Structures are given as C-alpha cells and as structure tokens.
Amino acid sequence: DAGVTQSPTHLIKTRGQQVTLRCSPKSGHDTVSWYQQALGQGPQFIFQYYEEEERQRGNFPDRFSGHQFPNYSSELNVNALLLGDSALYLCASSLGLAGFRSAYEQYFGPGTRLTVT
Amino acid sequence: GENVEQHPSTLSVQEGDSAVIKCTYSDSASNYFPWYKQELGKRPQLIIDIRSNVGEKKDQRIAVTLNKTAKHFSLHITETQPEDSAVYFCAAYISGAGSYQLTFGKGTKLSVIP
Numbered sequence: 219d220a221g222v223t224q225s226p227t228h229l230i231k232t233r234g235q236q237v238t239l240r241c242s243p244k245s246g247h248d249t250v251s252w253y254q255q256a257l258g259q260g261p262q263f264i265f266q267y268y269e270e271e272e273r274q275r276g277n278f279p280d281r282f283s284g285h286q287f288p289n290y291s292s293e294l295n296v297n298a299l300l301l302g303d304s305a306l307y308l309c310a311s312s313l314g315l316a317g318f319r320s321a322y323e324q325y326f327g328p329g330t331r332l333t334v335t
Numbered sequence: 336g337e338n339v340e341q342h343p344s345t346l347s348v349q350e351g352d353s354a355v356i357k358c359t360y361s362d363s364a365s366n367y368f369p370w371y372k373q374e375l376g377k378r379p380q381l382i383i384d385i386r387s388n389v390g391e392k393k394d395q396r397i398a399v400t401l402n403k404t405a406k407h408f409s410l411h412i413t414e415t416q417p418e419d420s421a422v423y424f425c426a427a428y429i430s431g432a433g434s435y436q437l438t439f440g441k442g443t444k445l446s447v448i449p
Binding site (some may be wrong): 222241251258259260261264267274276311322323324325326327328329 | 339341346367369371377378380381384388424426436437438439440441442444
C-alpha cells in the first residue's frame with residue numbers, strides 16, 4: 219500500500235524564481251491538502267484539492283497556487299519566491315470530504331525542503 | 336478562524352514517567368482533534384485522535400481527553416520511553432459546508448531522559 223510521496227526532497231531557489239512541488243496521495247485517497255511548516259513551527263494550511271478543484275484556502279497570498287490531476291496527484295506552485303518562503307512543504311492526503319470518518323484522517327508525505335536564497 | 340494554543344513548548348521527563356501536553360482551541364465548531372508525532376527530519380504521523388462526541392480515548396500508553404465546554408484537549412503518555420522523544424502537535428478540525436481545515440498548535444518538544 220503506497221503511502222504519500224512528494225518530490226523533490228530538497229530544492230534551492232533564488233528570490234523571484236518560481237517553484238513547483240509535487241505530491242502523490244496515499245493509495246485510495248482522493249483529497250490532497252498542502253501545508254507550509256517553518257522551522258520550529260506547526261504546519262500551516264495552504265489549500266486543499268478535491269475533484270480537481272481548490273475547496274478551501276488558508277491565509278496565503280495568490281503567489282501560492284495549485285492543481286490536482288485526474289489521478290488525484292497534485293502540484294503546489296509558488297511564484298516570485300521570497301526568503302520567507304523557505305520552509306518544509308508538506309502534502310497530506312485523505313479520503314473524501316467532511317461527513318465521513320475517513321475524511322478526517324490526514325496522512326502526510328515526507329515533505330519538500332525549500333530553501334530560498 | 337480557528338486558533339490553537341499548545342503548552343508547554345518543551346517538556347523533559349524521566350523514562351517511565353508520564354507526560355502531558357495541553358491544547359486549547361477557539362472555535363466551538365471544531366469537531367475533530369488529532370495529535371501528530373514528528374521525529375527530527377521526518378513526516379508528522381497521526382498517533383491518536385478524538386471526535387467531539389467523545390470525552391476520552393485510549394490506545395495503549397497514549398490517551399487523549401477532550402473538554403468541549405472549556406475548549407481544551409490533552410495528550411497523556413504514560414510509561415514514557417526514549418523512543419517517545421519527538422515533537423508533538425495538536426490540531427483542531429472544523430468540518431462543514433463540504434470542506435474542512437486543520438489548524439495546528441506550535442508543537443511540544445518532548446525529551447525522555449533514559
């Protein structure tokens with residue numbers, strides 16, 4: 219049973235550049251949520267995708283955008299990178315939306331460590 | 336929006352002792368409260384969770400309690416072992432209107448001293 223996978227593992231970018239991070243959900247899951255985890259902090263919700271649509275968004279600027287593909291995998295794009303975007307980006311998958319037991323449980327991938335210089 | 340406060344930020348206990356981590360949340364609509372364990376350089380792993388219609392849940396050495404009136408919930412680890420050393424995060428979940436969002440606390444670094 220494949221767990222949540224993310225790529226790449228590490229990434230170094232320069233201010234102003236753009237980056238794309240990728241996530242494949244756990245087998246059988248159809249919902250993907252993205253989180254930003256700064257050093258020493260808890261994960262912060264960026265947005266969530268279900269049925270190829272952004273369903274909910276946290277307090278992040280429009281520089282952060284995403285996409286979900288028909289196979290449920292997802293991408294996170296960040297434009298015009300700032301130094302403050304340096305963080306661990308986590309993807310979490312779950313099954314369905316609210317109202318079902320399994321929809322609450324989110325399983326995290328290993329993350330992508332983004333460093334902006 | 337939801338706000339989750341977590342205390343303490345660091346906790347050191349002797350092996351075999353108990354550890355308690357406490358969280359409070361602000362939104363009374365929150366109805367699901369998971370706890371995650373994150374070891375250094377690894378992904379957060381779900382260790383236990385509780386729904387709003389339950390006051391307590393136990394899984395071997397780990398238990399979680401929920402007080403909806405006071406809007407706080409706690410993680411209890413008994414008979415701590417060195418492998419329990421990690422950062423623990425509480426979270427609160429609001430569900431409704433076909434979508435949901437997890438809000439995390441800032442984490443507690445637990446050190447179990449052999």
